[in-house]
Amino acid sequence: MSTLLGYVLPGIPYGCDFALMAVGLVITFRTTGVFNLAFGAQAFGAAFVFDLLVRSEGLPVWAAFVLSVLLLSPAVGLVLDRFLFSRIATTNMTAKIVSSVGLLIAIPQLLPILFGGSPRENPPSLWLDQAHVEFRLFGTAVNGSEVSTTVITLGAVAALLLFLRLSPAGLEMRAVVESRRLAQLQGIDSGKVAASAWALSSVMAGLAGVLLLPLSNVLNPTNPLQFTGLLVAGLTAAALARMRSIGVAFGAAIGLGVAQEVLELYFPNGALHTASVNAFPFIVLVGTLVGSKSLRSLGFRADPMAGVDPPPPPPSVSIRDPRLDVPMKWGFRALIVAFVVSGLTWVPGYWVTPLDAGLVYSTIFLSVTLITGASGQLSLCQASFAGVGAFAAGQLAAHFGLPVLLGAVVGGLMAAVLGAVLALLAARISGLILTLLTLAFALMADTFLFQYSWSGGSGTGVSVPRPVMGSIDFTSNRAFLVLALVVLLLCILLVALVQRGTTGRFLAAMRGSEPGAASLGINLLRARVTVFAMSAGIAGVGGAMFGSLYSPVSADSFVYEISLAFVVVVITTGSRRIEGAVQAGMSFAIIQFLFTYAPSRFQGLTPILFAFGALNYAQHPEGMVEYQKSRWMMRVSRLLARVDGRRGTAPTALAAGAAGNGMAGGVVGGSAPNGAPGLAGSPVGLSSGVVSPRG
């Protein structure tokens, strides 16, 4: 009994750490309507500043606490609200989650740039010292940091509960989340309330970060991975609380902390230990995400005043003048030839690797194009699928002597099966919860699936040899360039065939309107399983190529942040079109390479560049680069039309569209009184084609 207690008690402070995260997620969701994945990142940022103030600036702990948690954190919250979240308040869940993913990537990377990147050891404790044993309970030593974590967490959660229950401001925040408009009708300044909710949530994040500091012995700004376990447990507890009840979130978090310690007791070591202790939170998380009925409708509570908003702007329609098709096609082919010839001849050796990497990244990014661009689902585990491909190819080569290219195909198939299973698990869920499920999978692969010697290879990683086909040896980077290009082109062909074919049209239909697609007899589940499997397969093949390029690779190459970065990068350049993936891949690799010349603290700038692009997702769901391209296309088309006008010939595409639009009115008697100019015209009451119009 007392042995059991000896494990239960230390579980409680762990549970408190989880609780801070879980309660923070729930509170942010309830008071702002955003599932803020970046909550942990904000916590990390505040903790970092706190540590800096105490040890570098020599401030007393209380002053550092006031500065970092009570002043800086809410200021950051206000800035986030002002420049980001207030602008996307009425958009869909996907836009909100993409924005928070962008932040999650940007914040930890910004810190080393601002404050230098050296790891800091033994960070200070807010209140009581970790080294000091405060008292013994049933024979178990309880140290200072355990006491302070438990006490402060309990106090903070109780204060928050009281605040939300009793104070008028808490009530107003909950009201504003449900409907900004309805709140305004009650005389509430919704904008101000939402801003203060963000300030509050940020204070909460700051507090969590500072309390969690003593947990980690090293505070490493370039590698904020310490928060992974926390994120999982926090997500699980928040999901168990159905993102609603702070009490349940708190209780569930404590329960998880204790359960983990107790599992340690019963499975002290061996394979069962890793399997049970590590898998446990994921089993609960996935079970909750898949099984909970009330989570399924999360975020779908219709704003009763939704009809007040004007219809969303139409998606930018493809506007290329058909006469540009032929020159662009040949231009593209010429570019490929020039690329291969240059890569094989005059490009200096040290530049070949980034080019190789660009092609490999492009392949992996195609999987994002397929899943996010074509089907409108946001998947946060593409790097994990890539890992599956890489490790499969490596292990098969090492143990069964399977040729690497064959191994890559097998790896791709394995990833595809995993993807299909994931999609089947998600049969009844979509939107935010599906995205969280993919994130759960990424975290699971990260923390334990890839940690075995038979998967990710422990320690040294898995070596994936370069392919050798008969007399053709792809060992040199230049030769590999050709192989990577061939694989990429094959994948492009695959994706293009799907996009152009019936499946692509079905997916576009689904993305536009799920009820509409179902009313025609399209099997939405089958379409979704197909696209998940194909996307995972492509990621797997790309991953095998990645492994072969950078062999040996370990679990570190496919951590969940990489998945997030992938999605953000592709969304920034444009997830709808194939060339978006290629541009994303090449620019990602090349920019990363260029930054190797910069001082080490700027290494993190590559993801930040793209993360800021993702923050614009709500305004330009087609991607920043794509948006600029379509603007240029418009200009060129207009120019062509003007030239045509001067010559007296009929301008083709654009004019046909415009005329068609005019006629649309004519046929049924002028439906849009103000008329819509050109193809970019404005429909009335159309749901927009953004990633998830239902959100």
Added chain:
Amino acid sequence: MADILRISEVSVRFGGIQALDHVSLSVAPGEAVGLVGPNGAGKTTLFDCISGRRRPSGGSVTFDGRSIDGVPGYKRARLGIGRTFQRLEVFPELTVREHIIVAERAHRGVGALWRDLLNLSRVRPEEQERVDAILDLVGLDHLADVPVAALGLGTCRLVELGRALACEPKLLLADEPSSGLDHNETDSLAMVLRVVQRERAMAVLLVEHDLQMVAKSVDRIVVLDIGKVIAEGRFDEVLAQPGVREAYLGAGA
């Protein structure tokens, strides 16, 4: 003749509101029935029960001689239940023609992935003919290649109609096709609907507020109020009933 659709004792409750209260009605093959009633009477909810978007809490729906309770929505569509929506559910990025092609292929079940991968999913001549016929029928042939995002509301309603017709439904559920349309648009829509119904012997269940359009388009009407059927029969007879006028024009008089 056996009914194409028979709804018996269907009930739906949500949010403390009895949206449908033991509603029974049937539609004969080829018959056009108008479903009218004040807002909130449960008409769209009834449509959702028929097309499989919502599961009723009680009662059963029989289509074409077999019970379709528990059959998922997309399978009901394949059985021959077509639908248009009150709030548009078009696919903004697809052109008008692509809408019809998608419907056509979903209906014929030729959407297999391997066809795409072997590049076999080009539009074939006979398919082209059928698509053109539909476009012609709903009068959208000149707009075939315009993305739907660039079209007005009235045109989009025609696109939805054409898309539903491409699936060759035995029963078409038309949910307020005239809402948001002006008089001329409504007239042309009513005409298309009536022509198609007669030519193809397709049954139509029409929810509509515009009584003029209902009068032009249906053989029989059913009046729904607060989740219950309060009257049914021929248009003018039913509208003459005092109870119906009351439900419409208010109970205060």
Added chain:
Amino acid sequence: MNASYSTYRALFDVSFSVPAGTIVALLGANGAGKSTVARVATGLVAATSGKVLVGGRDVTRTAAHRIARMGVFHVPEGRGVFADLDVEENLRLALRRRVGARHLAEAMERAYTTFPVLAARRHQQAGTLSGGEQRILSLAGVLEAAPKLVIADELSLGLAPVIVDGVYEGLKAIHARGAALLVVEQQVDRALSLATHAVLLARGAVHWQGPPQQARAEMEELLAAGYAPPV
């Protein structure tokens, strides 16, 4: 007053006024623009041209929450309460800013006495109330807040006649305390039984306005022309 949703024009030169202490019925078919008028008046939708005056003050460009604080109440169409909050919280939200924190408790007690059905469901989530109870909850918040003008949008929507009776009793009580009412309604007779003045909208424009006794005949005429109601 003109209003439009982006390129889609919903109203065409609508003008009318609601004198203090009167009840104006705003009638018309589905899509005639009734709800848009209500939304423009309370600042939820910006008018593209024209003016909205409240008590002589131009509020055309004023934010919705400021208009609400001036004593103009909009009971919106459909669900007008916060489904995630309970009855008590909804009332508190509606009343606190209007009667002040000090008088909040009394005002809430009065509301519960006037509408005993709410007292019985004090701690029930508003989303689980019946449609009629939700409407009464909205009205209770308005009644106790001493409004100057109440815009009631489609109060009878989807409610059984008996329930509508109860809701209209609430409206009468609000008027009895001196508020002017703008009643947007599709159930013509309901609205007319209450109104002192009627405005008939058709296709986004004022078709007719005058005394309520003649409104019925005008409505019948519109019905015959195919524009009208049912709904």
